[in-house]
Amino acid sequence: MPSVFITGMGIVSALGNGTAIQREKLAAGVSGLGPAAFLNSIHKTEFPFGEVPFSTEELFSRLAEYSKLQQSRLQALGALALEECFTGLEQKPAGIRQGLINATTVGGMTDIEDRYFELIKPEQMEPDMSWAAGLDCATGTEHLARQFDLTDFVTTISTACSSSANAIQFGARLLQQGVLDRVVCGGVDSLTRFTVNGFNSLKNLDRNACKPFDANRNGLNLGEGAAYLLLESERTLEKTGNKPLAILSGYANFNEAFHPTAPSPEGLGAYEAMKRTLEKAGISPASVSYINAHGTATLNNDEAESMAIHRLFGKTVPPFASTKVYTGHTLAASGAIEAVFSLLSLQHQEIYPALNFETPIEATGLIPCQTYRQMQVEHILSNSFGFGGNNASLLFSKYD
Numbered sequence: 001m002p003s004v005f006i007t008g009m010g011i012v013s014a015l016g017n018g019t020a021i022q023r024e025k026l027a028a029g030v031s032g033l034g035p036a037a038f039l040n041s042i043h044k045t046e047f048p049f050g051e052v053p054f055s056t057e058e059l060f061s062r063l064a065e066y067s068k069l070q071q072s073r074l075q076a077l078g079a080l081a082l083e084e085c086f087t088g089l090e091q092k093p094a095g096i097r098q099g100l101i102n103a104t105t106v107g108g109m110t111d112i113e114d115r116y117f118e119l120i121k122p123e124q125m126e127p128d129m130s131w132a133a134g135l136d137c138a139t140g141t142e143h144l145a146r147q148f149d150l151t152d153f154v155t156t157i158s159t160a161c162s163s164s165a166n167a168i169q170f171g172a173r174l175l176q177q178g179v180l181d182r183v184v185c186g187g188v189d190s191l192t193r194f195t196v197n198g199f200n201s202l203k204n205l206d207r208n209a210c211k212p213f214d215a216n217r218n219g220l221n222l223g224e225g226a227a228y229l230l231l232e233s234e235r236t237l238e239k240t241g242n243k244p245l246a247i248l249s250g251y252a253n254f255n256e257a258f259h260p261t262a263p264s265p266e267g268l269g270a271y272e273a274m275k276r277t278l279e280k281a282g283i284s285p286a287s288v289s290y291i292n293a294h295g296t297a298t299l300n301n302d303e304a305e306s307m308a309i310h311r312l313f314g315k316t317v318p319p320f321a322s323t324k325v326y327t328g329h330t331l332a333a334s335g336a337i338e339a340v341f342s343l344l345s346l347q348h349q350e351i352y353p354a355l356n357f358e359t360p361i362e363a364t365g366l367i368p369c370q371t372y373r374q375m376q377v378e379h380i381l382s383n384s385f386g387f388g389g390n391n392a393s394l395l396f397s398k399y400d
Contacts, residue, residue: 004248006244007242007245008184008242010086012077012225013223013327013330014223015327017062019340026341029372032051033048033221033223033326035049039191050222050225051223059080063079065147066079068143068147070143072110072140073110078226079148082226085230089240093239097179097182098183099152099183100144100145100150100151101157102186104141104158104163104189104332106189148184157332159388160388161296161332162384162391164185164332164336164339165336165394167186169251171185172251175236181233182232184228187334187335189330190224199222205219205220205221211297212356213293213297213302214297215358216358217298223329226336232244247398247399248395250395251392251393252274254269254272255390256268256272256391263305264389265304267304267305267308269308269385269389269391270304270383270393273391273392274383276393281379285313289319290345290377291380292322292345293309293322293383296324297325302361303361305385309364325354325355326355334384338384345377345380346377346397349377350372352372353371353373354368382396
C-alpha cells in the first residue's frame with residue numbers, strides 16, 4: 001500500500017498548549033495532574049484531573065480566528081490543536097481534496113449538562129435556544145471542519161478510548177485508497193460530570209496520581225485535551241512540498257468483544273492489534289524501539305496489556321511507558337495525544353519516563369522506563385484500547 005506521511009501536528013493537554021511545552025514537561029517528568037479549577041463537579045478537588053490549565057474564555061482568546069465555532073470548551077480545545085497542526089503550512093492548497101476525521105466521546109456535553117434543567121422545564125426555556133444545537137455529538141466536528149476548510153470529507157469516530165487512534169487509521173485508509181489527498185485526523189474530549197460520575201460509579205478513579213503498570217495501581221485519572229495529525233500521501237507531498245515529520249508505517253484494529261468494559265484477562269485483543277500492526281508494517285517485534293502503552297492504571301487493563309506485550313515480545317520487551325500519568329486519560333483524544341508524544345520521541349530521539357512506578361505486576365514482572373533517555377528511536381508502537389474490546393495500535397517510524 002502507498003506510504004502515509006505525517007506533515008503536521010498540534011496538541012493541547014493538561015501539560016499546556018502546543019508541542020513545545022509538552023516535550024519540555026515530558027522530558028522533565030512534570031505531570032499535569034491536579035485538582036480541577038474549571039470542571040463544574042462536586043468531585044473537582046476529590047480526585048486528580050488532567051485539566052487543561054485555561055478557562056474556556058482563555059482558550060478562545062488564544063485562537064487567531066473562531067467565527068465559525070460555537071462557544072464550546074470542546075470546540076476551543078479542538079481549534080487550538082488544529083491551529084498548531086497547520087502552523088507553517090498552507091491550509092487549503094488548490095486542487096487538494098482534504099477532510100477531517102474527528103474523534104470524541106462527550107461531544108458538546110460539557111456545556112449542555114450545565115443547562116440540562118432548561119431542556120426538561122419548557123417554562124424556563126429562553127427564546128434563543130441556538131445553544132442546544134451542541135447536543136449532537138458530531139456538531140463540534142462540523143464546526144471545526146468549516147473553521148479550517150476541511151469539508152471534502154467529514155466524519156466523527158466514537159469507539160471509546162481507541163477513538164482517535166481509529167480516526168488516524170481511517171484517515172490513512174482514505175489516503176491509500178485515493179479518496180482524499182490529505183486528511184486531518186485526531187480527537188478532542190473535555191471533562192464532564194457525566195464521565196467523572198460514570199467512572200466513579202465503576203470504582204475506576206484513583207484519589208491519588210495514577211500508577212500505570214504498578215502492582216498497587218488503583219484506577220485512572222481523567223483528563224481532557226485535543227490533538228491532530230495532518231496525513232498526506234506521497235503524491236500530495238509532491239504538490240505541497242511539505243517535509244514529513246514521520247511515517248505512519250502500520251496500523252490495525254482488533255475487537256475481542258470479551259466484555260462491555262473489561263479486556264480479556266490474557267490481553268487477546270491487545271496482542272492481535274499489536275501483532276497485526278507490525279505485520280502490516282513488515283517489521284519484526286525486535287525492530288520496535290519503544291512502546292507508548294495504553295496504560296490506564298486500572299486493575300484489568302494494565303495486567304491484560306502487560307500480558308499481551310510479554311506474549312508478543314517475549315524476553316526482549318523494548319522500553320515502554322504510559323504517559324497518562326502526565327495528562328490523565330483523555331478518552332477519545334488519548335490516541336492522538338499519545339501519537340503526538342510518539343512523534344516528539346522520534347523527532348528528538350528520546351523517550352520519556354513513567355512516573356509513580358514502584359512494584360512490577362507479578363504475572364509478567366514488566367518494568368516501564370523510569371528515566372528520561374536519549375537513544376536511537378526508529379519505530380514506536382502506540383496502543384489505544386477501549387471499552388467493548390475495541391483495540392487499536394499504530395506504528396510510527398522515523399523519516400530520513
